[in-house]
Amino acid sequence: MLDAGGEAAISWRMSQFAALVGISLLAVVAGLSFVMQQAVNADLRASLHSAAWAGFVSYLGGTICMLVLALVLRDQVPQASAIARSHWWAWSGGLFGAIYIGISIVLVPRIGTAAFVALLVAGQMLSSLIFDHYGLFGVPRHPVDLVRLSGAFLLVIGVVLVRY
Template sequence: MGTSAVGYLLAFAAGVSFVFQQAVNSNLRLEIGSAWWAGFVSYLGGTAVMFIAALALREPFPSIAAAAEAPAMSWTGGIFGAVYIAISIILLPKLGAATVIALIVAGQMIGSIAFDHFGLFGLPVHHVTAARLAGALFLLVGTTLVRY
């Protein structure tokens, strides 16, 4: 199996992992009565795993100088993550996992095509093509069909 095949399988596994995350977060919300505390627990667990992985892999701690030079926007990833975690936790019991995940993936696809096309946040430019637009359209059609 080539490197790209392994990468594809890992990306697929990350997608399945995302569904697990949303399902357990949604269950925790119902069990403890708070989407916000369920999201906090999710991030706390993720923070612990990332910290342990960084230590296990002997990653050096970032220097204060490098951290200070990073643009402010680079520090906001958790905010955007909190938005999608909270929305997922709240909507999953109402719309179902397939619909919520399909809508999230559709939003990610449309957003990523725009980010690629304009090279936003330093991403390499990958211009919109008819094939990419067709793929996004099929994804939107699939999102609609998954709802029924």
């Protein structure tokens, strides 16, 4: 039989586990959305005969969704002073998103979704290790060690298996 402290500890662990499961499910939904975005953008490119216009339509749809979300959440429009305090590189997210969208629109029809995602994940993992190790762009520092390098190596092996 558990005392109140033991029951509280179990309850806390269960709530932590439930939170982890919820977060994991959200990540899975994000992954599904990611693949859906690639597939529909590639199809849109075929319909419009333009990677640039397909990317524009994709971003326009995303912009409208974020506007609706901000309105539903009743988020205040940022003040000019808050915008001015942002790091200069904080404004480059759209540029990198456009690079990603443009490349995915062109490559998915050529190499397939699975191969593209495998290569993309390899690129994300390798760049993430660099960002973590050096704490780039305000990311908390997490030094690269042998275990993390081994995981990245296994991921690259997985990419090769999916691609070829």
